[in-house]
Amino acid sequence: MKAAILTAPGNMVVKEVGTPPCPEGGLLVKTRACSICTTDVKMYHQGQRNLAYPRILGHEFSGVIAKSHTPDGAFEPGDRVQIAPGIGCGRCPACRRGADNRCQHIGIFGFNYDGGFAEFVTIPERSVLGGGVNQIPEGTSFEEAALAEPLASCLNGQQQAGITGGDTVLILGAGPIGLLHARLARLKGAARILIAERLANRLETAELAGAERIIDLNSESTAEVVKEESGGRGVDVILLACREAALKSLLELLAPGGRMCLFSGLPAESARVQLDANLIHYRELSITGAYGCTAAQNRAALELIASGQIDVSRLITRRLSLDEIGEGLEYTGRREGLKATIKF
Incomplete structure (x- = not known):
């Protein structure tokens, strides 16, 4: 089979390798599409703590079952399938609670299992x-x-943030994740959505969010817009969907009872911040993180897409072959468009 093999940071080679066997109790899937994530770009350039070389990246993929060794016949060759990236142990307290994304022994396609940038x-x-x-x-x-x-x-992040009907939501970042957050927040009943962005090309596509207000960070103050749009009350929820943010000042934009979700990780040099604990105390504010998704959330997300409740088709702005994986990674890293997809 043809695969894109990452052998070291910045060194990826597309070449022919042996097709892996179908594992006992598992499946062999012929890949049909694998989207490129900014995490793939980061891993390509810098590596990652759970990444061992050589590795095939790609954790957003779908395909057709080529072989099945599942004992119950639940899956058969020819079935069209989408695969959740995380592989929980199934035994730990987190897995037993259905929070398999928090499994301390988790495996992840494209991290410590070979992923979807292969046939x-x-x-x-x-x-x-x-x-x-x-x-x-x-x-x-x-x-x-x-x-x-x-x-x-995004489902996981919004469940952590507790978005409910009538909320005013501020989303930082109008990339693919920010746009998905906006659509999902609307589906959950958010009354007003504000989305802030600095990049010119993403300001142009921010209309896909269906937000009441697009904040151009080059010329507008987020604090002033929030004050104007909320009548001075503040927003109920802030979703951080970018890697640059002043957390201390963002807290001040939350209404009493407000919630902030750190959906995106921050660069190491800006991850340690001082916060006003009294502001959190007196306003009853909540700060939560969100990392990955559970298998159940993945299944629910596919149902939202299949039912037409969340349209993702317009997020795909570049389609490439596996031989063009390098170009796709650079395109994603430059944040030129929205989602690039490798088609097989």
């Missing part, structure tokens, strides 16, 4: 038993199904 991917039995393999409903394309994972991560 075939092996799906271990643990992934099958943990609910990580999802049938793609008719009418949903492989490209759309591959975007279930980022949508599922």
Whole structure:
């Protein structure tokens, strides 16, 4: 099979390698689409703590079952499937609570298991038993199904933030994640959505969010816009969907009872910040993180896409072949468009 092999930071080679066997109790999937995530770009350039070389990246993928060794016949060759990236142990307290994204022994496709930037991917039995393999409903394309994972991560973040009907929501960042957050927040009943962005090309596509207000950070003050849009009350929820943010000043934009979700990790040099604990105390504010998604959230996200409740098709702005993976990574890293997808 053909695969994009990452052998060291910045060194990826597309070459022919042996097709892996179908694992006992698992599946062999022929990849049809794999989206490029900014995490892939970071791992390509810098590596990652859970990454061992050589490795095939790609955790947002879908395909067709080529071989099945599942004992119950739940999956058969020819089935169209989308795969959740995380592979929980199934035994730890987090997994037993359904929070498999917090499993201390988690495996992740494209991190410590070979992922979707290859013509075939092996799906271990643990992934099958943990609910990580999802049938793609008719009418949903492989490209759309591959975007279930980022949508599922947004589901996780918004469940952590507790978005409910009537909320005013501020989203920092109008990239693919920010746009998905906006659409999902609307589906959850958010009354007003504000989305802030600095990049000119993403300000142009920010209309896809369907927000009441797009904040141009080059010429507008987020604090002033929030004050204007909320009548001085503040916003109920802030979703951080970018890697640059002044957390201390963002807290001051929250209304009493407000919640902030740190959906995106921050650069190490800006991750340590001082916060006003009394502001958190007296306003009853909450700050939460969000990392990845559970198998159940992944399944729910695919259902939202398949039902037409969340349209992801317009987020795909570049389609490439596996031989063009380098170009796709650079395109994503430059933040020129929204989502780039490798098609097989």
